[in-house]
Amino acid sequence: AQSVTQLDSHVSVSEGTPVLLRCNYSSSYSPSLFWYVQHPNKGLQLLLKYTSAATLVKGINGFEAEFKKSETSFHLTKPSAHMSDAAEYFCVVTLNILTGGGNKLTFGTGTQLKVEL
Amino acid sequence: EPEVTQTPSHQVTQMGQEVILRCVPISNHLYFYWYRQILGQKVEFLVSFYNNEISEKSEIFDDQFSVERPDGSNFTLKIRSTKLEDSAMYFCASSARGTYGYTFGSGTRLTVV
Numbered sequence: 262a263q264s265v266t267q268l269d270s271h272v273s274v275s276e277g278t279p280v281l282l283r284c285n286y287s288s289s290y291s292p293s294l295f296w297y298v299q300h301p302n303k304g305l306q307l308l309l310k311y312t313s314a315a316t317l318v319k320g321i322n323g324f325e326a327e328f329k330k331s332e333t334s335f336h337l338t339k340p341s342a343h344m345s346d347a348a349e350y351f352c353v354v355t356l357n358i359l360t361g362g363g364n365k366l367t368f369g370t371g372t373q374l375k376v377e378l
Numbered sequence: 379e380p381e382v383t384q385t386p387s388h389q390v391t392q393m394g395q396e397v398i399l400r401c402v403p404i405s406n407h408l409y410f411y412w413y414r415q416i417l418g419q420k421v422e423f424l425v426s427f428y429n430n431e432i433s434e435k436s437e438i439f440d441d442q443f444s445v446e447r448p449d450g451s452n453f454t455l456k457i458r459s460t461k462l463e464d465s466a467m468y469f470c471a472s473s474a475r476g477t478y479g480y481t482f483g484s485g486t487r488l489t490v491v
Contacts, residue, residue, distance in 0.1 A: 268476070297482075305485075307480075355477055363413070363428050364476055365426055
């Protein structure tokens with residue numbers, strides 16, 4: 262079984278300040294972890310992905326996330342927020358093994374990021 | 379960059395009607411998925427499909443739902459008799475192997491009235 266918990270449903274930051282979106286996971290096996298972003302009325306865009314290589318993962322648009330097994334966390338960060346970062350962010354977990362029929366993704370409940378001037 | 383294409387982008391249907399949502403996965407991918415997102419809620423897994431059969435389905439995916447890969451390129455989700463609570467954004471996804479190349483389409487917004 263696998264699950265993710267996004268600790269904050271809403272986060273508000275000022276433009277130019279750091280962003281921290283928190284995610285904790287639970288997985289029976291070694292997990293693969295993702296962060297997706299969804300802008301209003303848009304689809305799901307992959308920001309970054311961890312699959313058991315380097316624990317610090319760099320993604321698009323200046324985002325990065327660090328896999329911490331001891332804390333079962335995969336928090337998303339960005340040094341300086343931009344207005345265009347305002348969106349909903351989903352932490353996602355799946356099993357990091359090849360299954361017979363594909364890999365079901367389990368989504369967190371999402372964090373709405375608001376960026377203010 | 380290869381894309382997963384979903385049509386239509388928005389569909390309105392009357393309660394009780396059948397709908398078919400269409401997806402064209404990335405051409406060399408082998409695994410296909412449908413997910414659903416009810417407005418304001420999280421994205422939920424519906425079904426995965428591999429080697430021309432369902433490999434896993436969630437409890438949401440009841441007898442009203444079916445999937446098909448009719449011609450080797452399209453991947454469809456059929457809802458036999460729609461209910462108001464089926465109103466949601468439906469996302470198709472495909473992957474090459476495991477999580478490699480896992481790509482979502484832009485979604486179909488289904489509105490049941």
